Amino acid sequence: MSIGYVPPPPSRFSVLSTSSISSDHFSPTNSSPRFSLASAPSINSTLVGSSKPSQPRQSIYDRPINKTRTAEVSLSAFSFLFSEMIQYTQKRVSGINDLERRLNALGYRVGLRVLELLAWRSESASKAPKRETRFLPALMFVHTQVWRAVFAKQADAIEKSVENPDEYMIVDNDPPLERHISVPRDMSTLSCSSFAAGIVEAVLDGLNFPARVTSHATPTAQYPHRVTILIKLEQEVLAREEVLK
Amino acid sequence: MSHHLFLLSPSDTPLYSLTHYSTKPAQAAAASPLSANLPTWSTSAFAGTLTALSGASSMTQSHYVQGSGVKMGGGQDRHVIQMIANASLDAIEDVMRRDGAMYLKSVDKFNEWTVSAFVTPGNMKFILLHESKNDEGIRLFFHDVWELYVKTALNAFHTAHSAIRSPVFDTRVRASAKKHL
Numbered sequence: 203m204s205i206g207y208v209p210p211p212p213s214r215f216s217v218l219s220t221s222s223i224s225s226d227h228f229s230p231t232n233s234s235p236r237f238s239l240a241s242a243p244s245i246n247s248t249l250v251g252s253s254k255p256s257q258p259r260q261s262i263y264d265r266p267i268n269k270t271r272t273a274e275v276s277l278s279a280f281s282f283l284f285s286e287m288i289q290y291t292q293k294r295v296s297g298i299n300d301l302e303r304r305l306n307a308l309g310y311r312v313g314l315r316v317l318e319l320l321a322w323r324s325e326s327a328s329k330a331p332k333r334e335t336r337f338l339p340a341l342m343f344v345h346t347q348v349w350r351a352v353f354a355k356q357a358d359a360i361e362k363s364v365e366n367p368d369e370y371m372i373v374d375n376d377p378p379l380e381r382h383i384s385v386p387r388d389m390s391t392l393s394c395s396s397f398a399a400g401i402v403e404a405v406l407d408g409l410n411f412p413a414r415v416t417s418h419a420t421p422t423a424q425y426p427h428r429v430t431i432l433i434k435l436e437q438e439v440l441a442r443e444e445v446l447k
Numbered sequence: 448m449s450h451h452l453f454l455l456s457p458s459d460t461p462l463y464s465l466t467h468y469s470t471k472p473a474q475a476a477a478a479s480p481l482s483a484n485l486p487t488w489s490t491s492a493f494a495g496t497l498t499a500l501s502g503a504s505s506m507t508q509s510h511y512v513q514g515s516g517v518k519m520g521g522g523q524d525r526h527v528i529q530m531i532a533n534a535s536l537d538a539i540e541d542v543m544r545r546d547g548a549m550y551l552k553s554v555d556k557f558n559e560w561t562v563s564a565f566v567t568p569g570n571m572k573f574i575l576l577h578e579s580k581n582d583e584g585i586r587l588f589f590h591d592v593w594e595l596y597v598k599t600a601l602n603a604f605h606t607a608h609s610a611i612r613s614p615v616f617d618t619r620v621r622a623s624a625k626k627h628l
Binding site for chain 2 (some may be wrong): 261262294329332333437446
């Protein structure tokens with residue numbers, strides 16, 4: 203599968219500040235970091251299938267979902283898609299909060315699927331498949347498994363808020379989502395990782411830990427793209443954890 | 448021998464249901480269903496309560512009395528089955544809080560029906576009403592349904608609340624039911 207690479211004209215990136223996109227971000231040699239998107243097998247087989255129209259159309263139930271080796275998507279292709287998603291969303295919102303909420307909702311749809319798929323991949327071989335019922339293992343699952351499946355690397359840290367017992371944070375020093383994004387100064391509170399926050403929210407929601415998940419840019423000198431995903435748990439989760447202790 | 452399968456979304460919307468009549472020889476002769484062991488008056492009393500509860504007036508109690516004579520258990524009214532499945536949700540949610548297993552066998556019992564359930568990590572519930580004990584077969588069946596469900600969920604046009612109408616899904620679930628139940 204090879205896609206002819208056409209560098210998009212800078213004017214397409216209206217959300218991003220055009221001045222800061224240096225061309226080297228888009229050189230093909232720089233595209234070595236890769237996403238592995240959970241639903242990629244279907245994308246692959248669609249592309250392969252279209253080249254052989256003589257084959258009868260496969261249904262989604264015929265496709266294997268355990269293949270991960272060839273299921274990676276190039277970062278440049280995903281960045282392009284993501285920028286289109288942000289532009290599409292930005293045209294339909296009235297403010298930064300609204301934009302983040304919608305990105306979150308888009309991520310939620312991804313997260314639901316990521317959760318089911320990852321669980322299937324890790325547990326389907328076992329005779330007695332397990333779910334996570336405690337919060338901390340579930341958080342570790344998000345930090346390692348989910349991050350590795352979606353961003354091809356682990357998140358960098360998990361932190362627990364000192365002031366509020368119901369707040370947890372996942373820190374990513376260099377989120378692949380934002381690697382090609384530079385937020386204009388007048389929208390400086392926007393964090394495009396709201397998409398990732400949506401994924402986290404869906405996974406936690408599915409595992410029965412309802413929470414409000416938001417994303418905040420917390421740049422440091424060393425890591426200018428550093429992002430903190432803030433998880434604010436519902437009271438019922440804390441109460442349940444207390445009982446299960 | 449009949450089996451009833453329900454797939455419920457996290458908000459308990461039914462997405463799919465299936466009634467399967469097993470062709471396998473009923474083991475019921477050896478382990479006769481609960482109703483047969485009980486004195487007739489108790490089941491009919493139950494049935495009477497059920498009739499009242501579900502608001503149906505047409506149901507004849509002879510279904511219960513004949514029990515194993517006609518199509519086993521299949522003579523029961525649809526709404527009663529649905530009510531048993533719905534009532535078992537309480538028991539399932541109780542167990543799934545404590546137990547991390549996805550396959551919850553025999554979580555609930557009602558007359559001759561045993562309820563087994565499978566809870567996916569995304570909180571989808573598969574509920575199966577069955578009459579005889581068949582843990583291994585049910586486990587394999589749930590495993591197949593789980594795979595089919597994951598594939599359905601990966602479809603971008605599927606949402607957590609949309610009913611599953613795919614004919615392929617239906618065929619595959621039926622095939623699996625035929626094989627394992």
